[in-house]
Amino acid sequence: METRSCGVRRMLTLTLLLASVCPLRCRASWVWLGVTSAGVLEKLGCSNLPLSGRQRELCRRKPFLLPSVRDGARLAVAECHNQFRHERWNCSTSQEPPVFGHELTSGTKETAFIHAIMAAGLVHAVTQSCSQGNMTECGCDAQLRGVSTGSPEGWHWGGCSDHIQYGTWFSRKFIDNTGKNVSTSRGAFTLSTMNQHNSEAGRQAVDRTMSTECRCHGVSGSCAVKTCWRTMAPFERVGAYLKERYERSVQVSDRARRKMRRKEQRRPVDKNQLVYLNKSPNYCLEDRRQGITGTKGRRCNRTSAGPDGCNLLCCGRGYNTHVVRHVQHCECKFVWCCYVRCRRCESMNDMHTCK
Numbered sequence: 001m002e003t004r005s006c007g008v009r010r011m012l013t014l015t016l017l018l019a020s021v022c023p024l025r026c027r028a029s030w031v032w033l034g035v036t037s038a039g040v041l042e043k044l045g046c047s048n049l050p051l052s053g054r055q056r057e058l059c060r061r062k063p064f065l066l067p068s069v070r071d072g073a074r075l076a077v078a079e080c081h082n083q084f085r086h087e088r089w090n091c092s093t094s095q096e097p098p099v100f101g102h103e104l105t106s107g108t109k110e111t112a113f114i115h116a117i118m119a120a121g122l123v124h125a126v127t128q129s130c131s132q133g134n135m136t137e138c139g140c141d142a143q144l145r146g147v148s149t150g151s152p153e154g155w156h157w158g159g160c161s162d163h164i165q166y167g168t169w170f171s172r173k174f175i176d177n178t179g180k181n182v183s184t185s186r187g188a189f190t191l192s193t194m195n196q197h198n199s200e201a202g203r204q205a206v207d208r209t210m211s212t213e214c215r216c217h218g219v220s221g222s223c224a225v226k227t228c229w230r231t232m233a234p235f236e237r238v239g240a241y242l243k244e245r246y247e248r249s250v251q252v253s254d255r256a257r258r259k260m261r262r263k264e265q266r267r268p269v270d271k272n273q274l275v276y277l278n279k280s281p282n283y284c285l286e287d288r289r290q291g292i293t294g295t296k297g298r299r300c301n302r303t304s305a306g307p308d309g310c311n312l313l314c315c316g317r318g319y320n321t322h323v324v325r326h327v328q329h330c331e332c333k334f335v336w337c338c339y340v341r342c343r344r345c346e347s348m349n350d351m352h353t354c355k
């Protein structure tokens, strides 16, 4: 009895000690890099950042990639806010780990989107850095350089085509547990393979939204010669693409599978599809235990039929209307010479917030 209680006490002390020594490192994931202030990276260094053992090793071997990892995380967090700003779940984040709260691990559609956008952000940021010539390990796509296409229009590849292969490789290496592609049949998913599948779908989204841009050369824009290059879409487009995938995501739990027809059951999940295990809560009411803030106090649009409409956003609870005074410069005139004179115009606008 004596020794046992002593052991328990010792373990408790050890746990408390660990919690105070590494509050970040032990609880968080790398997504935290998306919400930290500038300069923290340099101060903490690879060994104190909230990375897994494998990620820390990668960070030590390729420290030059760390700024891109942070940029990618930031890009992804900002885009998640942007895509979900009108939804009940608005992708709220905190400065403290685990950043996305319960949603990072709940196995819902929201978890799926978070993992997809984070993996895509990493591909995007690393590739951008490659294209700008900041990295010795990667650059522009050498295969699409100076190659004549033999087309009658006479255009050719030139400039810098984004080479996403390196960024994609790094994103897999950094985020996935295995480094291998998963191809899981419906029903056999775990949270870990679900996350990995969705991360890969995020990387594919960067690939699928790429486009070809061209520039004309020649006398007074005659376009006698045309140079073209492959370029990644602005990250907002990648975000919109993934938001659409989120809306059409499929449940892959055992129960969902059993409801399917046999033929469908055996078909593997498309690699561009987002998958989830658990149904989402409705995000209407506050639930501290699950870190759900609820929609009380959220601004809504009385005339919109979309998710930002008062009816949907407030979950039928109704809304309050406030009148807000709005002051603007107006009727601006150019006065010779040289300034602009404006009047101040006031308007009263209605603002609605959920009850």
Ligand SMILES: *[C@@H]1O[C@H](CO)[C@@H](O)[C@H](O)[C@H]1NC(C)=O
Residues within 6 Å of the ligand: 081, 085, 090, 091, 092, 093, 293, 294, 295, 296, 297, 298
């Ligand atoms: C999400 O909504 C909450 C209110 O429910 C608000 O406090 C928070 O700032 C919003 N987050 C974002 C990222 O818009």
Ligand SMILES: *[C@@H]1O[C@H](CO)[C@@H](O)[C@H](O)[C@H]1NC(C)=O
Residues within 6 Å of the ligand: 125, 128, 129, 132, 134
């Ligand atoms: C590339 O390096 C330059 C100079 O250090 C920096 O200003 C720029 O932000 C870097 N680009 C990327 C995408 O990291």
Ligand SMILES: *[C@@H]1O[C@H](CO)[C@@H](O)[C@H](O)[C@H]1NC(C)=O
Residues within 6 Å of the ligand: 179, 180, 181
């Ligand atoms: C994973 O899949 C992608 C696209 O399907 C392929 O290009 C890549 O080589 C695969 N990687 C591995 C490690 O099998």
Ligand SMILES: *[C@@H]1O[C@H](CO)[C@@H](O)[C@H](O)[C@H]1NC(C)=O
Residues within 6 Å of the ligand: 301, 302, 303, 304, 305
């Ligand atoms: C509210 O929704 C309507 C219809 O979708 C739209 O035209 C209007 O610009 C929105 N108002 C605000 C303040 O967003």
